Amino acid sequence: MKVVQVAHYYGPLGGIERVVYQFCQGLKGLYSVEALACNTSIKTVRTEEEGIPVTRVGRIAHFQRMSVSPSFPLHLRRMKPDLVHVHMTNPLAEVSCLFSGLKCPVIATYHMDVTRQRVLNSLYAPLQRMFLERTRLITVSSANFARTSPVLSNWMEKVRVLPFGISQKASIPTERTSEMLKKLRESFPGKVVLFVGRLIHYKGIEVLVDAMRSVQATCLIIGGGYLEQEIKKQIQQHHQENKIFLVGRVSDEELIAYYQRADVFVLPSVNRTEAYGLTQIEAMAQGTPVICTDVGTGTSFVNEDGVSGLVIQPGDSSALADALNHILRDEELRSKLSAGARHRAETLFTEEYMVMNLRNIYKEILR
Known part of the structure; x- marks a missing residue:
């Protein structure tokens, strides 16, 4: 059985790309798995990455987070899949x-x-409805x-809840991590x-x-993006x-050290575009308490208020300052939240648990 994972991009760019990578790696022992994504240039490139054939189709334009690639449907058809798994929202794939x-x-x-592209979204909505009608199942990260x-x-x-998770092996500190933590x-x-x-x-x-x-x-602050300046x-x-220090991007080994050094991790998202927040789980896996915002998505499912951290309203800098001071000044609370965070990450949000659930969903469809 051939399964094709279809996404905007393939590679370690952000949360969605990481999930696509995890799906590919977790399924490759059970199915023939390929990945189809867009390239950032007009050239189509085919590679094999960690046992996964990856096709990055050339695009002729890109605007409002959407790629224009007339040959994309042709590449998908040529793969002759038995199952297509699309990571949305993705108008080109749809x-x-x-x-x-x-x-x-x-x-x-x-x-x-x-959430922000209202005019474009009104044009896209009919296409999206057609595509969702075409799907057999729709997975989401939280109820x-x-x-x-x-x-x-x-x-x-059609909805099935499939919580995302992180690899427990990837959370284990290395010698490089220990050196970085000391620094x-x-x-x-x-x-x-x-x-x-x-x-x-x-x-x-x-x-x-x-x-x-x-x-x-x-x-x-670790990471990069258009708001840096x-x-x-x-x-x-x-x-x-x-x-406040803008650190930029760091390696995975170094990132573990930053999580371990932090007294509290913050995810101060302001709208529903933040659907989950995998970085919360990474922090929790190292026993770091989390402060996140309640934007009506999975952020406050991952971080349970009073158990693994605190949940506040979005866009409120005063509330965020109060929450930070509360955790930083109360050693007993911080210790309690640290233990709760680690336990929650290890029991609910592992890659192994996620892949097991994904395989069961595939078996339901392909039986």
Whole structure:
């Protein structure tokens, strides 16, 4: 049986791409698995990466997070799949499934709602409805997200909850991790607040920077994105250059050290585009308490208020500052949340558990 995972991109770019990678690796022993995605240039490139054939189809244009690639449906059809798994939202992949002539079953993983592109979304909505009608099943990362999604309300009979997880092996510190942790403790001896993610609008980094004006701690921001210069200006305007540091991107081994060094991890997202927050699980796996926002998705399912961290309302820098100070000043609370975070990550959000559930879903469709 051949399964094709279809996504915007393939590779270690962000949360969705990581999930696609995990699905491919977790299924390759049971099925013939290939990945189909877009390239960032007009050239089509075929590679094999860790046992997975990957086709990155050339595109002729890109706007509003959408790629234009006339040959994409042809490449999908030529793969002759027995099952297609589309990671949404992805208009190009959805059009390809609808008009490539494929007769095989289609699964969708609905990762996020489109929240900011209202005009474009109104044009896309009819296509999306056609595609969801075509699907056999729709997986989501949490029941809370499915229940509150304006798109999925008409398709609940197709919805299956499939919580994302991280590899327990990848959470094990290495010698490089230990060396990095020692350096971080020397460089930042006081309390440390950590953010990990892309520097883009919905992540709410501006809210975090504003909140840090009322918090006596060092804030480390890991990641890159189009808001980097704006965030630098905001830090300078608030005279926080000796308090907030833009670290950039780091290796996986180094990232574990940052999670271990942090006293609290923050995911200050401001809207529903943040559907889950895998970085929360990475932090929790290292015993780091989490502060996240309740944006009506899976963020507050991953981080349970009072168990693994605190949950606050989005866009409120005062509430974020209060939550940070509460955790940083209360050693007993921080210890309790640390234990709860680790337990929750190890029991509910492992890659192994996720892949087992995914395989059961595939068996349901392909039996």
